[in-house]
Amino acid sequence: MTQAQSSNSNIPETDIHLFEDSEDADNHTSDSTATRLSLQFQLDDTYLGQRIDQVAALIWNDYSREKLKQWLKDGHLLVNGNSVKPKYKCEGTELLTLNVELEAQTTSQPENIPLNIVYEDDDIIIINKPVGMVVHPGAGNSSGTLVNALLYHYPKSSELARAGLVHRIDKDTSGLLVVAKNLEAQFSLSKQLAKKSVYRVYDLIVYGNIIAGGTIDEPIKRHPVDRVKMTVLPGGKDAVTHYNVKERFQHFTRVQARLETGRTHQIRVHFSYIGHGLVGDQVYMPRVRVPAGASETLNDVLRGFKRQALHAVQLGLQHPRTGEEMMFDAPWPADFSALVDMLRAENAAY
Incomplete structure (x- = not known):
């Protein structure tokens, strides 16, 4: 195990959202770098009768079907070493090869934004994201994001889909996430996330008293x-959250959660669903609940805590090149630590 920073808490055993639940097959190989894409994929009979452009879009889903069609037409994507048309029907035995010089995959601009880098090598970067940083540019957030910072820190990330991101955490959630520095690493990490082998643990503070640990299995x-919110509803995507109680206070509980799945807002939605919303969550718990008899100091702390009390405290993964099992920890940010200290002090007063 590779150990990075130590956490403020002891962890016996995640709210990260996969951009796509990747289904990369085990027969995918790559010797790519961030600049030159060089991939091979051996088809089997599950692809029999499907159009080659559809198959390519399934296999290499980081790239659009239109881009893959163009690569077919330009001779960058070959079938058994030969050029074929996008409507070519697969027999299920072909070897696909893709060799192309990558263009920039993002229009976002590099910005000199400091990053808290926990670990970095030629393949991955582990980042401890601060509260308030948006991970990926979107409507109303075209600059100041983690992607903008990555493009400055590592310019070749512009040649990767989503600048090498394979998962994200919410703007007002702090903590760890991994970024790939080349396509081989991106494929490997996406596959690990899809197979639920990436180990992700969050610390959170919820309203109310949770008696014991358990599992929330709700779609x-x-x-x-x-449309800003997610919710538990039949017909939704499977979502499973395992949790255990770490510390009980008079009217609050500190919990650790580990996710089997990576749905948008999963931890926030699941704990709201069981009646224990997160302190500071202005989407799922818009009204601050100050317990009767709370001190003026606790009242001020609760009303002043303007983001969900959620921190990605631990991240474990297999290194995409070496296969080494790696584990990283991120200490609580100052606001989270101050909230826990206040609840401990208040608890001692009863």
Whole structure:
């Protein structure tokens, strides 16, 4: 095990959202770098009768079907060493080879934004993301994001889909995430996330008293009315959260959660669903709940805590090149530590 920073808490055993649940097959090989894409894939009979452009889009889903079609037409994507048309029907025995010089995959601009890098080598970067940083540019967030910072720190990330990101955490959630520095690492990490072998643990503070640990197994989908929210509803994507109690206070509980799946807002939705919303969560717990008899100091701390009390405290993965099992920890940020200290002090007063 490779150990990085130590956490403020002891962990006996995640709210990270996969961009796509990748289904990369085991017969995928790559000797790519960030600049030159060089891939091979051996088909089997599960692809029999499918169009080659559809198959390529399934296998290499980091790239659009239109881009893959163009690579077919330009002779960069070959079938058994030969050029074929996008409508070519697969026999299920072909060897696909893709060799192409990568272009920039993002229009985002590099920005000199400091990053808290826990670990970095030629293949991966482990980052401890601060509260308030958006991971990926979007509507209303075209700059100041983690992607903008990555493009400055490692310019070749512009040649990777999503600048090498394989998962993300919410703007107001702090903690660890991994970024790939080349396509081989990106494929490997996406596969590990899809197979649920990436170990991700979060610390959180919830309202109310949770008596014991357990598992929340409830499907999650977009809220039918409030499109900003996710919610538990039949027909949603499978979502499983394991949790255990780490510390009990008079009216609050510190919990650690480990996710089997990576749905949007999963931890926040699941704990709200069981009646224990996260302190500071202005989407799922919009009203601050100050317990009766709370001190003025606790009242001020609760009302002043303007983000969900959620921190990605531990991340474990297999190194995409060496296969080494690696584990990283990130200490609580100052606001999270201050909240826990306040709850401990208040608890001692009862």
